[in-house]
Every structure is written in C-alpha cells, then in structure tokens.
Amino acid sequence: KREEVATKARVEKFAEQIEFMKGRLVLLGGNHFPVFKDGTTGDQYLANIMDASYLGAAAAIRLCLEAPGNHRTSLDIFAHHGKGGGITAGGRMNAVEKLQNVCEAGIYLMGDNHARGTLPLGDRLRLVGGGHSGLRLTSRKQWIGRTGSFLKSYEPGESSYVVDAALAPASLGWVIFKLFVKKTPSPE
Numbered sequence: 087k088r089e090e091v092a093t094k095a096r097v098e099k100f101a102e103q104i105e106f107m108k109g110r111l112v113l114l115g116g117n118h119f120p121v122f123k124d125g126t127t128g129d130q131y132l133a134n135i136m137d138a139s140y141l142g143a144a145a146a147i148r149l150c151l152e153a154p155g156n157h158r159t160s161l162d163i164f165a166h167h168g169k170g171g172g173i174t175a176g177g178r179m180n181a182v183e184k185l186q187n188v189c190e191a192g193i194y195l196m197g198d199n200h201a202r203g204t205l206p207l208g209d210r211l212r213l214v215g216g217g218h219s220g221l222r223l224t225s226r227k228q229w230i231g232r233t234g235s236f237l238k239s240y241e242p243g244e245s246s247y248v249v250d251a252a253l254a255p256a257s258l259g260w261v262i263f264k265l266f267v268k269k270t271p272s273p274e
Contacts, residue, residue, distance in 0.1 A: 108137055116168065182230040182231065202256075
C-alpha cells in the first residue's frame with residue numbers, strides 16, 4: 087500500500103511537469119509500469135490524469151490533416167513501446183526500422199531504451215487513387231524515431247535500473263516532426 091501511494095505520487099509529479107501537453111497526448115504503455123491494487127497501471131493512471139487515450143504497448147495511428155483550400159492528406163504512424171534497444175546508435179535505430187515488417191506507415195516510433203533521435207528511411211512507392219480518378223504511382227517519405235525520455239537516471243543518492251546496469255544517461259526530451267500539407271497537381 088505504501089509503495090502504491092509513493093508510485094502514484096511520482097506519476098502525479100510527472101503529470102505536473104508535462105501539464106502543458108494535457109489533452110493533446112496519446113499514451114502507449116510498456117514493461118516499466120507499476121500495477122496497482124485495482125489492476126490499473128501507472129501508464130493508465132498517467133493517461134487518466136492527462137486526459138489522454140491509452141493505447142497499450144503498440145498502436146497504429148492515422149492523423150488526418152487539412153490545410154486551407156480544403157487540401158487533405160493523412161499520415162500513418164506505427165508506435166511500439168520498444169524491444170531490442172541496442173547499445174550502438176545504429177543498433178538503437180535497427181529495432182525501430184524492423185517495425186516496417188509489422189505495419190505500413192509513414193513514421194515508425196519506439197521508446198523503451200530512452201534514446202532520442204530520428205532518421206529518414208527514404209521514400210517508398212505506393213499506389214493511390216483508383217475509381218474515376220485513375221490509379222497512379224507516387225512516393226512518400228518514411229521516418230523512424232526513438233522517442234526520448236523524461237527519466238533522469240543519475241540522481242545523487244537514488245538507485246535505478248540504469249545505474250545498476252551501468253547504462254548511459256538518457257537524452258531527456260522528445261522528438262518533433264513538423265508536418266506540412268501541400269497541394270499536388272492532379273494527373274491530367
């Protein structure tokens with residue numbers, strides 16, 4: 087009981103620190119969560135405090151974007167809590183790149199190892215249209231990213247799994263993708 091109260095207090099303190107994002111988040115869970123007496127997790131508790139949807143360990147998300155002039159597009163994101171973090175920079179991103187085998191998306195995101203960064207995967211061909219507008223081949227950029235961390239792992243007098251395993255400190259913060267909707271010419 088005492089541990090649950092202390093854990094909820096830590097979650098509430100973290101929620102205060104990210105208050106500026108309240109109502110604008112979706113949250114994934116993972117394997118680093120406490121389970122409370124009622125069966126909910128710390129991740130679910132945080133999602134509730136932040137007015138966020140809780141999506142579990144993996145999620146396919148479609149963002150529908152609209153620009154002035156009624157120009158619309160969508161972007162698919164596949165996110166996973168994480169697995170196979172790797173020690174080298176390349177190893178950290180290899181696990182994210184492998185998500186291409188799981189789900190078709192424009193952006194692949196992974197957490198777990200507290201690394202932060204993005205890399206372009208390059209363009210991928212795809213068929214669009216159909217029906218009266220005709221079928222055409224286009225390309226779309228794809229990206230991978232490690233989502234970062236809010237866990238300051240080396241605090242004087244505090245132990246953590248990062249300290250115990252002699253891991254590097256986390257890159258605190260998050261990644262940002264800037265999305266732009268632009269009109270493309272219609273095929274004649």
